[in-house]
Amino acid sequence: MAVGCFGSFVGGATHGGQDSKEREEVSPVRGLAVGEPSTVWRNVNHPVLPNRLRDLAWMAAHEILPARAVMHSRGMSATPTCPRPGCGAPESVRHLLWECGAAEDLWATAGSLQFLCLPAGEVLNAQLVLYGVSQTKITSKDFAQLWLALNAVKDAIWTSRNLLVGKRMQIPPVAALQMAAATMKNRLCAHTDEGAGATRNKGPGGGGLASRGKDT
């Protein structure tokens, strides 16, 4: 399968926008240094992300994506344990998207296929993946492309996890990356259609993530 770098994403240099006011921008984020939370909340609302990925990024940053450990702590899941066969760790948001062996495999595959187009000197780590906090100087154009790819992969991890829980389907890393590639392609085509300055699409498909995490 060929999953290479996507064409350059033009636009989206202006962070924030109307929607950013709906969500707190200065709440502390666990594990981040002082001064970085505003970057995190700005990234959550990054204009490169379609609604679904903004919702995912928002829930990941708030650590309220309905993974089992999150739901268990609220009395809404019988077990906190990761559903991946042989894992056994509590399924926190960080575990689900970064620490779990299944997530590790997917990020490694993405790296080997150069799916993410990491700029020179950029290293894949939890802060970059979860919050878009980079330790290197990166142009806004490179960041937009990278941030879209990172969130498309996170979405693929979450979707494949829900297929495992709900339908007992095992999605191989390469197939999950094909889902991520489709998400990116749809976004880049939609953005071209919308043109610069397009507002968020309020139509069907946005905000659907919260209902997808139900354990059976």
Ligand SMILES: [Zn+2]
């Ligand atoms: Zn796991």
